[in-house]
């Protein structure tokens with residue numbers, strides 16, 4: 376693995392290898408072990424052209440714990456604001472001996488463009504591109520599910536909400552189907568679920584009740600207001616009434632179902648606060664596992680850990 380751009384097409388053995396490698400890093404991400412030297416002498420450039428709290432911070436922590444030098448480019452204060460092109464920015468940062476670019480961009484495909492133009496020894500990890508892919512979120516979601524549920528082959532996983540605009544949904548679905556998840560359901564109003572999803576190996580449900588009935592895992596998605604035009608945008612109250620996950624509706628899922636959300640959360644829009652903060656929520660453990668998973672990804676692509 377030279378770059379990580381998507382979970383689509385990643386073979387099952389590589390997905391499993393990343394999750395197993397992450398499991399070995401949990402003691403480092405928990406701070407029992409302070410650092411490992413796998414990226415010592417390497418420079419990791421965090422390039423977040425779109426805002427982030429969880430992904431950017433956990434990539435920074437992960438790279439630091441791998442002993443890399445970490446450079447967080449402040450995009451708003453960079454010369455991108457003067458019109459410098461993406462590829463010119465990359466060429467100049469490459470001239471500063473970058474080894475790995477972590478890239479978030481609002482344009483789908485931007486990390487692919489960068490990967491096509493960097494030198495062979497330079498690695499690119501997609502930290503979320505438009506509505507296309509968010510592979511490390513997909514991987515940390517798989518890590519979380521495996522942690523709590525052990526085996527994918529018996530699981531029903533419901534992915535609920537604004538599937539249309541969600542790069543997380545796509546990355547989760549590709550990873551879940553590759554890992555042999557028994558049933559993947561996508562759940563949302565017709566306006567927010569793409570029409571052609573069945574070939575991805577999912578069951579499409581247009582009511583929350585059908586979608587989460589007897590589910591083992593419920594992954595809630597944020598309404599991506601910033602990617603919607605006015606006509607598509609449902610009102611928050613309407614959406615919550617039909618697709619908001621409340622404690623009452625969660626009772627339709629299995630009693631030991633876990634609730635996940637990639638964040639940021641719109642409390643009272645796609646999910647009730649009582650569920651976010653409730654006993655079945657594993658939303659904050661997802662964030663913590665993200666450190667070990669991102670350590671695994673960066674060590675595999677750039678740190679000579681076998682792949």
Ligand code: CP
Nearest residue numbers: 427428429430637638
């Ligand atoms: N889950 C996620 O990508 O969150 P951020 O946008 O805060 O990175």
